[in-house]
Amino acid sequence: MAAVISTALWADVGSETNLPIPRFVSMKASEGNVRRGPSLTHKIDWIFKHRDMPLQITAEHGHWRRVEDRDGVGGWVHYSLLSGTRTVIIEQDELTLLAKPEPNAPAKAKLEIGVVARLGKCSKTWCRLNASGYRGWARKEALWGVKPDEIRD
Template sequence: MVWRKLPGGFLLCVMLCMAWTSAWAEVERGQVTNLPIPRFVSLKAEEGNVRRGPSLSHRIDWVFTRRNMPLQVTGEYGHWRRVQDRDGQGGWVHYSLLSGVRHVIVEADMTALRVKPDPDAPVSAHAEAGVVARLESCTLDWCRVIAGGSKGWVEKRAIWGVEPSEIRD
């Protein structure tokens, strides 16, 4: 085998690509969609029946009644997704009731929405616990959200519907 010297940046790129590929392969994937499991989605409809099993013949155990509510997908079977809410309640929902548009739910009461991702940044608004907000972007510790016409950055630990290490542009 013949080796020749390549620019240092090339080696770094190859090493990063190998690490990324390795991490990608380690993530559990859904058998139907090949998307990561678990993952977050939101309820597209005003109401969504949550069934005991993945078919219309299974009993309805719950009815989610909040549009855009964030849910975590924990399983897949055909056109059905096993989901749970922030309290761990859930079951099987038809995929047509779910959306990939991400939303989060505010967990801490009177959470500050800040102008920039900094604990000392000015507060643009406050959100009560239970408010559902649209997720825009995230750094390691902060997420930019839109809630009730207000935009701002919230600390990631104050919301549910995003992985702790998730970064979104």
């Protein structure tokens, strides 16, 4: 019976890192091979070519992480290509960054769909972003790379 309880407790953490699965990370490298399996002998299906791109880790095996991008496209990458630095992709065209996490706050900048921004604090509905030197707040629902219920201090 203890083995069953133990299995249930570990179902949501990575077998290698004990960190939550799934979880968001970003590309550390400006280029990274995405393979069909967790080793150098597996075929390269494509290459990620965007430093800081947010990815979601869905599995772990040794030094390899199975990742997915915002389109659900995935594969295995070596952990050395990934960073714990959190970034998001803007999913709303002309998203307005606001000075405060309030709907009527002054605008600081507008971001195009697909822009990658560094993720800061997040409340229940707002996140602080930094994109190309512009800092401000955006509604969480307009971002990919942060969980809907995630709070960050």
